[in-house]
Amino acid sequence: MSIEYNVLNILKEHSSKEAAITLKVTDIVTYMHKDYDKSITDKQVRKALKDLTDSELNLPDEQKVIRYRTYDNERRKTDYYYNNIITDVEFKFLIDSVLYSNIFNNERAMDLAGRIQTLSGKNLKNITPYANVSFGQTRYAQNTDxxxxxxxxxxxxxxxxxxxxxxxxxxxxxxxxxxxxxxxxxxxxxxxxxxxxxxxxxxxxxxxxxxxxxxxxxxxxxxxxxxxxxxxxxxxxxxIPLERAVYILNHPYMMGGELRSYIVRIDREYFSRLIDDFSYEINVLKETDTTVDIRVNASCKGMAYWLCHHYDIASIVDNKDKELNKELKKAAESILRQVQD
Structure with missing residues (x-):
């Protein structure tokens, strides 16, 4: 492999923009001797760095792979680092999403998380130490791909x-x-x-x-x-709205059906719960010191499931939806049977 390729790999593995970890030429030479070739000199590394940075001269800064600091009126470059277009925290989010999703079994999740780790360096591995065989089991146990x-x-x-x-x-x-x-x-x-x-x-x-x-x-x-x-x-x-955000907000728990308008009264102290589920679809109608009335659009079954989940803090105002009443009554009777002696 070329010296340039190895230098790029060293910067990717051992430097980090977010963690403010940079490498000097001497640091890169040390890693070259350890991982690749003990005969590599400072001069060869400097030339490889110059060739790599010169190839990106006409690119906008945010698109350059190798970044550095300059001294002596920008004539001398030092403190090099790998400028990943995706940050390590964003990579961490991707890895966490994979490991805690409901669509990968353990083997597939670990494989994908490990491949995401290879897209960055040591800093990402340090902040996602669980993305290895010690992680445990995912929540998906089937083998469907x-x-x-x-x-x-x-x-x-x-x-x-x-x-x-x-x-x-x-x-x-x-x-x-x-x-x-x-x-x-x-x-x-x-x-x-x-x-x-x-x-x-x-x-x-x-x-x-x-x-x-x-x-x-x-x-x-x-x-x-x-x-x-x-x-x-x-x-x-x-x-029905087919935009992802709108559909999900209108269909809690992905329960399908035609959209209906509901007025929900929720305890002000727990208003955040409603924001989590309905987000920008909320139309605030009335506020008091203890409650908030809002209008939302939702499917009947989705609203029934949501009310059952939040029965202690929310209720429907002026409910004239017979189908919703039927669903709630069925749920209440089922729960009552379970608690009766």
Whole structure:
């Protein structure tokens, strides 16, 4: 390998912009002797650094891979470091997202986290020491290749194809969790969305405007079918927002259905909980010292699940939605049966 290539690897591994770790020529030579070639001289390293920095002279500073400090009216360069376009903290976020997601089994998560680590250097390894065999178990125990399913879905959306798959739900048999087959589905994929650590696919059936949500990790034997002929139903005919942020906010827990308007009263002390779930969709109607009334749009089932989850701090004002009342009554009766003697 060339000296330039080895110098670049040393800077990538041992320097850090965020941690303010820079390397002088003598430091680079020391690492060269340790990791590559004991015969390399200071002069050779200086020349390699000059060639590398000269090749980036016409690039904007933020795009330059190698950065440095200058002295003597910018005639002398020193204190070199690797200027990664993604910071180590951002890489850490990616690694944490992988390890704590619901779509990778332990082996796949560790493999991907390790590959992300190689994109930076020692500083990233220091702040993500758990991205190794000692991490433990992820929350996803199945062997479905969710990323492969996502790629097939992306291809099908791009090329106007149907997708066909076995739909499953989690079940238990002999004390082990497994995927219980529910039937074969052939659908038109519309959007792929990540929410709460899982990928969901919004789909519809041919000649139908109703949108359904399927968890990608529960799809097996997925394949792309033939290119579909138009049934005259476009995105504008679906009557639901397909932008990721808007859809997720309008459909708590990814519960599908038509959007309805609700007035929610929440204890002011716990207003943050509502912000977490509905974000910018909130329309504040009334404030008191102890409560806040807001208007949100949500699906009926999504709102029912949300109210059950936050029953101690939130309620619906002037609820005239019979379907929502039915869902809440069913939930309340179920809970009551569990606590009765």
């Amino acid at each position: 969710v990323m492969a399913n996502c790629q097939l879905i992306i291809d099908a959306i791009k090329n106007d194809n149907y997708i066909e798959f076995d739909w499953n739900v989690y079940d238990v048999k002999n004390k082990n969790v497994y995927l219980h087959f529910q039937g074969r589905r052939t659908v038109i994929p519309i959007r792929l969305m990540l929410n709460n650590g899982r990928y969901f696919c919004l789909v519809r059936y041919r000649d139908s405007r109703k949108v359904y949500t399927y968890s990608v990790d529960l799809m097996t034997r997925l394949r792309v079918k033939e290119q579909r002929k138009s049934d005259g139903i476009g995105f504008d005919n679906l009557n």
